[in-house]
Amino acid sequence: MTAPLVAVAHGSRDPRSAATIHALMDVVRAMRPDLDVRVAFLDLSAPRVGDVLSAVHGDGHDSAVVVPLLLGRAFHARVDVPAAVADAERRYPRFRVHVADVLGPDPRLDEAAWRRLAEAGASANDPELGVLLAGAGSSHAPANRLVADVAARWQSRTSWAGAVATFAAAAEPDVPAAIEALRARGARRIAVASWFLAPGLLPDRIIELARKHATNPLLAAPMADDEGVADLILNRYAEAQASPDLSVAL
CATH class of the missing domain: 3.40.50.1400 (Rossmann fold)
Structure with missing residues (x-):
């Protein structure tokens, strides 16, 4: 069974933010219709990471791949994502979560921001x-x-x-x-x-x-549902599955 992709975004009090993240992940789904793609948030928006990982486990999956929708390795990547994964570890000792690298740096982000600027x-x-x-x-x-x-x-x-x-x-x-x-x-x-x-x-x-x-x-508008960003997310998903060093056993 293919591990679901759990895309983890910051979260925001602004409802436009969550709506945009969901639209981006719809592009990911269109690129990989065979893949179970789910959205989670670290804070301020629902569903939260722990709830989504619990749902993945409850649906009978023995693993998941968390892809942080973060542009760099700042506090959320270094602290919040590992903490959310560690919390799940205490609950599901036989479940395995692979944590992908953050999205940046990557030329596809540069190109997505450039395209939005040109559109403006x-x-x-x-x-x-x-x-x-x-x-x-x-x-x-x-x-x-x-x-x-x-x-x-x-x-x-x-x-x-x-x-x-x-x-x-x-x-x-x-x-x-x-x-x-x-x-x-x-x-x-x-x-x-x-x-x-x-x-x-x-x-x-x-x-x-x-x-x-x-x-x-x-x-310029945010990068949002750019196809290059969606491709990058799928690339990070594949890298995490192939690299045991990026995995956290739960």
Whole structure:
């Protein structure tokens, strides 16, 4: 019996977030109609990870693959996901959960965010455009550096005045500082690319600040139900099944 894929997202008080995650997983199901795909959340949305793993076990499966829908290895990946798996360990000693790697870094994420930015009207050949690549922000510096690295790669392949990372919380630069830095490089127009999978409170904060500090900024949608992201999720699922080092016996 093929192990179900349990996609684990952050969760949010904003109902658009959960709806977007479910839409993304519908794309995954369309790519793999033979696969049992389930959605779970770490916090603020239902169903929670423990409840979904209990349901998988209750349906007679002896294993599952948890795929964290996280863009980097920050707190949720290093603490919350392992804790949820460890909690299930105490309940089902013969059940086996394989924990996949987080989604980022991966070129498919870069490409998904780029596609959304292009859909918003940004051109790679606009020397007066300054681009913010907006992420959530983390106290874990490598997670922030991942976003900055993507912005640097974009800068190297365009004629933009500049491309910089900016963060909604917990990291610098914030949106006003990032816009000021781009204007110092000669940017006359501002675009905001989204390093988010789904809409929610943090993306809304980025948008509000961008509109406050720039005139008519181009605003890209989150990566959402991009087929490249769905393909990446399935790739992480396959890697976890093939790599015993990523497994946690429950």
